[in-house]
Every structure is written in C-alpha cells, then in structure tokens.
Amino acid sequence: xxxxxxxDWIAFVFLIIGAFAWGxxxxxxxxxxxxxxxxxxxxxxxxxxxIFLSGLYWIFRVFGERSx
Numbered sequence: 001x002x003x004x005x006x007x008d009w010i011a012f013v014f015l016i017i018g019a020f021a022w023g024x025x026x027x028x029x030x031x032x033x034x035x036x037x038x039x040x041x042x043x044x045x046x047x048x049x050x051i052f053l054s055g056l057y058w059i060f061r062v063f064g065e066r067s068x
Contacts, residue, residue: 001062008061011054018051 003009017032024031032044 007057011057014047014051014054015058017047018055021048021051 003012021030021032030044032047036043036047
C-alpha cells in the first residue's frame with residue numbers, strides 16, 4: 001500500500017526511521033540517541049513516540065481498508 005496523502009507520508013517516513021533505528025539497535029547502537037542527543041536529550045524519546053504512533057496509524061490504515 002502506497003502513502004496517499006501528506007499524513008500518510010509523514011507516518012511512513014517515521015516508520016522508515018524506526019526500521020533503521022531497530023537495525024542499529026541490534027548492533028547495540030541507539031542511533032537516534034547518538035544523532036539527537038546533541039540537539040536535545042528528550043528529543044529521541046519524542047521521535048520514538050512518533051514512530052510508535054506512526055506504526056499504529058499504518059496498522060489501522062492497512063487492516064481497516066480490508067474490512068470495508
């Protein structure tokens with residue numbers, strides 16, 4: 001399923017960021033903490049929350065369309 005509007009694209013980008021973050025997490029590197037710590041320490045927590053919400057959005061979007 002392709003993103004169809006701006007909100008879809010924003011959520012999709014956060015999912016991609018989350019995928020890379022998990023990829024680095026497997027190698028014991030929190031890439032978001034490394035990249036965002038210089039800007040603001042709680043910023044990586046905010047990004048993880050946005051990744052979580054984006055995942056929930058896409059789950060409801062993908063499975064919600066199948067039930068219609």
